[in-house]
Amino acid sequence: MADVLAVPLHATHKHDASDNYLTNPRGLKSWLTTVDHKRIGIMYLWAILAAFLIGGVFALLVRIELLTPKTTIMSAETYNKMFSLHGAVMVFLFIIPSIPAALGNFALPLMLGAKDVAFPRLNLLSYYIYVVGAILGITAMVGGGIDTGWTFYTPYSSTTGGAVSLMTFAAFVLGFSSIFTGINFIATIHKLRAPGMTWYQMPLFCWSMYATAVIQVLATPVLGITLLLLIMERTFHIGIFDPKLGGDPVLFQHFFWFYSHPAVYIMIVPGMAIISELIPTFSKKSIFGYKAIGFSSIAIALLGFLVWGHHMFVAGQSQLASTLFSFLTFFVAIPSGVKVFNWLATMYRGSISLETPMLYAISFLLLFSIGGLTGLFLGMMSVDIHLHDTYFVVAHFHYVMMGGTVIAFLGGLHYWWPKMFGRMYNENLGRIACALIFVGFNATFLPQFVLGSRGMPRRYYNYLEQFQPLHQFSTFGSWILGLGLFMVAGNLLASLRKPYDAPRNPWGGRTFEWETQSPPITHNFDFDPVLKHGPYDYRPEKLPPRPGVLSPARPAGGHS
Amino acid sequence: MNWFRQLILPIEGSTLARDVDNAYLFVTLVSLFFFVLVAGLAALFVWRYRRRGPNEITPHITHNLGLEVTWTTIPLVLVMGLFFWGFYGFMRAQIAPGEAMEVQVTAKKWQWQFEYPDGMRTLNELHVPLGKPVRLVMTAEDVLHSFYVPSFRVKHDVIPNRYTEVWFEPTKAGTHQVFCTEYCGKGHSDMLAKIVVEDEQSYQKWLIEGDESMKSMPLAELGKLVWENRGCSTCHALDGTRGQGPSWKGIFGQTHKFADGASAPVDANYIRESLMEPQKHVVQGFEGIMPTYQGLLRPREVLGVIEFIKTLK
Ligand SMILES: [Cu+2]
Ligand SMILES: [Cu+2]
Numbered sequence: 001m002a003d004v005l006a007v008p009l010h011a012t013h014k015h016d017a018s019d020n021y022l023t024n025p026r027g028l029k030s031w032l033t034t035v036d037h038k039r040i041g042i043m044y045l046w047a048i049l050a051a052f053l054i055g056g057v058f059a060l061l062v063r064i065e066l067l068t069p070k071t072t073i074m075s076a077e078t079y080n081k082m083f084s085l086h087g088a089v090m091v092f093l094f095i096i097p098s099i100p101a102a103l104g105n106f107a108l109p110l111m112l113g114a115k116d117v118a119f120p121r122l123n124l125l126s127y128y129i130y131v132v133g134a135i136l137g138i139t140a141m142v143g144g145g146i147d148t149g150w151t152f153y154t155p156y157s158s159t160t161g162g163a164v165s166l167m168t169f170a171a172f173v174l175g176f177s178s179i180f181t182g183i184n185f186i187a188t189i190h191k192l193r194a195p196g197m198t199w200y201q202m203p204l205f206c207w208s209m210y211a212t213a214v215i216q217v218l219a220t221p222v223l224g225i226t227l228l229l230l231i232m233e234r235t236f237h238i239g240i241f242d243p244k245l246g247g248d249p250v251l252f253q254h255f256f257w258f259y260s261h262p263a264v265y266i267m268i269v270p271g272m273a274i275i276s277e278l279i280p281t282f283s284k285k286s287i288f289g290y291k292a293i294g295f296s297s298i299a300i301a302l303l304g305f306l307v308w309g310h311h312m313f314v315a316g317q318s319q320l321a322s323t324l325f326s327f328l329t330f331f332v333a334i335p336s337g338v339k340v341f342n343w344l345a346t347m348y349r350g351s352i353s354l355e356t357p358m359l360y361a362i363s364f365l366l367l368f369s370i371g372g373l374t375g376l377f378l379g380m381m382s383v384d385i386h387l388h389d390t391y392f393v394v395a396h397f398h399y400v401m402m403g404g405t406v407i408a409f410l411g412g413l414h415y416w417w418p419k420m421f422g423r424m425y426n427e428n429l430g431r432i433a434c435a436l437i438f439v440g441f442n443a444t445f446l447p448q449f450v451l452g453s454r455g456m457p458r459r460y461y462n463y464l465e466q467f468q469p470l471h472q473f474s475t476f477g478s479w480i481l482g483l484g485l486f487m488v489a490g491n492l493l494a495s496l497r498k499p500y501d502a503p504r505n506p507w508g509g510r511t512f513e514w515e516t517q518s519p520p521i522t523h524n525f526d527f528d529p530v531l532k533h534g535p536y537d538y539r540p541e542k543l544p545p546r547p548g549v550l551s552p553a554r555p556a557g558g559h560s
Numbered sequence: 561m562n563w564f565r566q567l568i569l570p571i572e573g574s575t576l577a578r579d580v581d582n583a584y585l586f587v588t589l590v591s592l593f594f595f596v597l598v599a600g601l602a603a604l605f606v607w608r609y610r611r612r613g614p615n616e617i618t619p620h621i622t623h624n625l626g627l628e629v630t631w632t633t634i635p636l637v638l639v640m641g642l643f644f645w646g647f648y649g650f651m652r653a654q655i656a657p658g659e660a661m662e663v664q665v666t667a668k669k670w671q672w673q674f675e676y677p678d679g680m681r682t683l684n685e686l687h688v689p690l691g692k693p694v695r696l697v698m699t700a701e702d703v704l705h706s707f708y709v710p711s712f713r714v715k716h717d718v719i720p721n722r723y724t725e726v727w728f729e730p731t732k733a734g735t736h737q738v739f740c741t742e743y744c745g746k747g748h749s750d751m752l753a754k755i756v757v758e759d760e761q762s763y764q765k766w767l768i769e770g771d772e773s774m775k776s777m778p779l780a781e782l783g784k785l786v787w788e789n790r791g792c793s794t795c796h797a798l799d800g801t802r803g804q805g806p807s808w809k810g811i812f813g814q815t816h817k818f819a820d821g822a823s824a825p826v827d828a829n830y831i832r833e834s835l836m837e838p839q840k841h842v843v844q845g846f847e848g849i850m851p852t853y854q855g856l857l858r859p860r861e862v863l864g865v866i867e868f869i870k871t872l873k
Contacts, residue, residue, distance in 0.1 A: 373591035382649025455710025460749035
């Protein structure tokens with residue numbers, strides 16, 4: 001083990017940057033039929049970014065409508081559709097696939113030192129199922145829309161007009177793409193780790209992806225069945241959830257949250273996955289508490305199945321059930337807290353540099369902490385009676401979903417962008433955009449905690465005058481947030497016009513993906529990856545011989 | 561801390577509110593503590609350990625059992641405390657005192673109907689006496705709704721084909737806002753109601769006289785309201801169709817035959833008598849199922865019914 005890096009066994013670099021997975025082979029057909037995990041990841045990336053754009057525009061429109069207590073720019077019906085679509089698009093089309101399917105597909109096999117995922121064709125199938133689901137979803141939006149909220153609560157959803165059946169069917173289809181990605185990742189992690197890589201030498205990203213995949217595979221079918229039952233009730237009038245037909249509306253909520261609470265972890269655990277990579281890399285220091293972080297991901301994934309009833313403290317479930325769910329819910333706080341403390345401890349005595357991805361990681365630490373801590377309010381049953389279905393909840397889950405997952409996604413996107421496309425973006429613009437997003441996000445959602453605590457219910461088109469100032473503040477915040485996001489898009493896209501300029505390892509990362517060229521060749525590695533050191537090993541004797549030249553734009557043959 | 565309470569929470573309008581607020585403020589403190597800890601440490605580390613050169617070497621610290629146990633157990637103890645506190649408040653909010661006045665609530669798109677023990681009904685407005693516990697037994701006619709009174713800190717979903725409950729004991733006189741907090745479609749955000757809390761005297765006065773708007777309302781209009789809200793409409797139609805009871809259309813001035821063979825003209829006295837002692841003269845062809853409204857209708861409401869029936873030509 002005297003050697004330091006995974007030195008290429010035959011260190012003859014036959015490739016230069018222009019021969020890479022993006023360009024070889026060329027042509028649209030080669031993309032549409034590709035089984036390369038990197039290409040599929042990139043195709044997912046464009047698709048989810050389009051969804052993010054649509055969902056984001058809906059969000060901005062919703063916020064504009066809320067500038068005044070009565071009608072501002074749209075009717076109540078349109079408003080109800082807007083927020084429903086915002087939720088449905090963001091959850092099903094953007095956040096759930098964002099990190100696993102786009103970034104994970106790209107990075108996971110690279111990080112494991114694998115040539116591809118275990119089932120490359122299944123991977124492509126998962127992408128096409130996603131596309132079909134997305135098209136169905138968009139058809140539903142254009143042809144009638146939905147006004148049920150993304151939660152589809154019965155009996156409202158079994159009776160209202162619009163394209164509810166089509167939209168739920170779209171979500172049903174999307175579920176399969178999620179399941180397939182999950183199966184693929186589980187198999188890949190079990191089978192395709194590089195020689196020498198034990199479970200405890202995997203990058204933590206992979207641990208979290210594993211945990212996520214387990215939830216995807218186990219929980220998503222329940223959503224599928226629930227949505228099918230809903231469609232059956234709507235079309236054939238079989239009484240399942242609708243009391244008029246002898247059904248039980250609360251049953252729907254149980255089914256729905258049995259999936260959708262774990263889905264919260266399908267969304268946040270991948271965010272944590274990215275943070276566990278960013279913090280050690282930009283602190284140039286070994287991760288603190290590797291096993292604690294790894295197992296806390298698993299713990300969160302498993303606990304996530306036992307707490308769904310915390311969405312239903314006032315929904316008519318038994319008091320005993322509520323009590324148990326509240327009790328179990330508080331346990332989720334522990335692994336989440338453990339992670340935050342471990343990340344902080346990783347920064348302690350590190351060598352911290354604040355490049356754009358690290359700024360996102362620090363934003364995540366702060367915003368996710370707020371999201372998690374405000375969860376404590378909602379876990380307390382007596383306090384939840386007051387806060388349930390108010391803006392407090394809206395703010396809470398946006399801090400987790402957006403302040404957590406989306407911020408981590410952006411961090412990961414900036415982190416792997418040079419690897420994905422071989423170009424560096426403008427660092428300063430990246431930082432400014434991150435700062436704008438941070439400020440805009442807090443301006444949008446902090447006031448909503450106050451709104452909710454003061455009793456402002458969610459999903460309200462009209463509201464009492466007393467709430468207007470805070471609503472306005474929130475809307476102004478959303479504009480800053482929007483501006484920041486557009487800057488990110490501009491900055492990243494602009495970099496694509498440049499020639500390849502990204503070094504192999506721009507950040508000094510220690511995982512496999514940084515050892516291959518940027519962008520990687522089709523088969524990922526121009527050498528045989530063999531594990532020589534742990535994923536976060538920054539001991540000087542383990543580092544490349546020429547200290548400080550962690551990130552050379554290495555000439556061919558000179559792998560250090 | 562009181563200024564903060566007032567800034568961030570609604571007024572405390574019920575006996576339940578204080579405990580919920582204390583819990584809320586306590587978690588706020590806990591959260592602030594942890595947030596400041598995380599943010600402070602992050603800021604400190606970013607500053608103190610900022611990268612000074614590319615060759616910096618960092619210590620290889622992989623874990624520290626003591627630390628890890630500490631930051632697992634301290635939060636664990638804390639959150640268990642939070643659980644029990646929340647549990648305590650929750651159970652208080654579940655169990656209404658036995659002597660509570662019971663009011664039936666029916667929710668439908670997009671209105672709240674309240675029915676008092678004596679059968680009196682009001683729409684989107686509930687009057688309750690100060691300092692007396694009230695129990696609401698709620699059900700919905702169409703979809704889910706949720707009954708939420710921020711200043712009382714109570715909320716519960718209202719479900720079709722099922723009865724759910726909330727209870728409260730108001731501690732502040734005045735008007736309290738009721739919201740629907742389960743999304744129910746187009747009019748969801750307009751599905752509002754008011755709870756008027758007043759001292760025993762004004763409450764009794766309201767029971768007898770109705771509220772200001774009722775006092776100034778033309779009699780015939782008040783009569784129509786009684787027909788709508790006090791159950792007459794379930795048995796009496798206005799358009800001549802026969803229901804469980806006779807239609808009121810054009811009856812004023814007619815002479816009606818009774819089951820016992822007697823007959824009488826429909827005038828003010830007859831209508832009053834039909835309300836107070838309905839069994840005395842049962843209209844021919846109908847069953848004597850009409851309940852008595854003795855003591856349940858306000859004097860002005862009885863006059864209103866008479867005037868209203870007069871207008872139905
Ligand atoms: Cu949940
Ligand atoms: Cu509603």
